[in-house]
Amino acid sequence: MTRIAVLLSALLAGHAFADTSLTVYTALEADQLKPYQAQFEEQNPGIKLKWVRDSTGIITAKLLAEKSAPVADAVLGVAASSLLVLEKEGMLHGYAAKGVEKLSKQYVDDASPPAWVGMDVWGATLCFNTAEAAKLGLKKPESWKDLLKPEYKGKIVMPNPASSGTGYFDVTAWLKMFGEKDGWAYMDKLHENMAQYTHSGSKPCKQAAAGEFPIGISFEYRAAKLKDGGAPLDLIFPKEGLGWDVEATAIMKGTKNLDAAKKLADWSASKSANELYEKNFAVVAYPGVAKPNAHIPANYEQLLIKQDLRWSAVNRDKILAEWTRRYDAKSEAKK
Secondary structure, eight states, X not given: OOHHHHHHHHHHXXXXXXXXXXXXXXXXXXXXXXXXXXXXXHHSTTEEEEEEEOOHHHHHHHHHHTTTSOOOSEEEEEEHHHHXXXXXXXOEEOOOOTTGGGSOGGGBOSSSSOSOEEEEEEEEEEEEEHHHHHHHTOOOOOSTGGGGSGGGTTOEEEEOTTTOHHHHHHHHHHHHHHOHHHHXXXXXHHHHHEEEEESSSSHHHHHHHTTSSSEEEEEHHHHHHHHHTTOOEEEEOOTTOBOXXXXXEEEETTOSOHHHHHHHHHHHTSXXXXXXXXXXXXXXXXTTOOOOXXXXXXXXXXXXXXXXXXXXXXXXXXXHHHHHHHHGGGBOOOO
């Protein structure tokens, strides 16, 4: 073998064993990332995931800011309402993941090929600290409108919709449930009782669990985990209905690692991935995988309002501008 042939052989061998680093933007909770990454990398040797994690609104803004020079190869665990914004901007690479036809159609983009594919649903929950409420003589709220009662003044925290996907689906749900005029009127009154708007969707429940505030508007996954951990929480599902969104996966247009990104999309739509999502969520995209959770009603999916995610995406800038104008004075300091 000639010297050139030896060098060429060595280069090819090195290339064959080189890992592909896939940059994935996510709004998943930090404690979800490790098992998801472990399963994907075990099933796809040679691809290593590099996470960039923040709350939904921050990740969405970051992706939009990088439109002309994308950094992310893919997104995983980002709200479908945000991905619809990116889709409108022409930033997503449509791809029909392997097995996508097995998923519930309402949790998959209706474009062909789909620009994004859903993983799971997360929805609104009130985290109610029973121990703190007893000390303060507070009754348990049963509805969104109960939160307007004077007894709750300064006792409630919720996520800022500009940074949190949870906060954004709360706001859009109130606008849908009560109508635009009455929805803003509701939020005006709720604002009077609000102690703080937090950066992330999970923080209000963590604060309620720690006894910092008796009521945190959050989402069911974090609430159930904290209750499992021994926190004195009751999970309340307001009777008017629950706002929600879909955590989803998409490939960024222009990625230099398209084949690896497609493998991530294939994994995300697989039954084995959905079985991991099920450990965290009551509703997943793969039918028949979800199991009962002791803290979440069996009819949870029926409690979700008729949310129009495309409407939420189209009106995002307008809604956030109005919300910020009215209520941002009570937001926690930006990171």
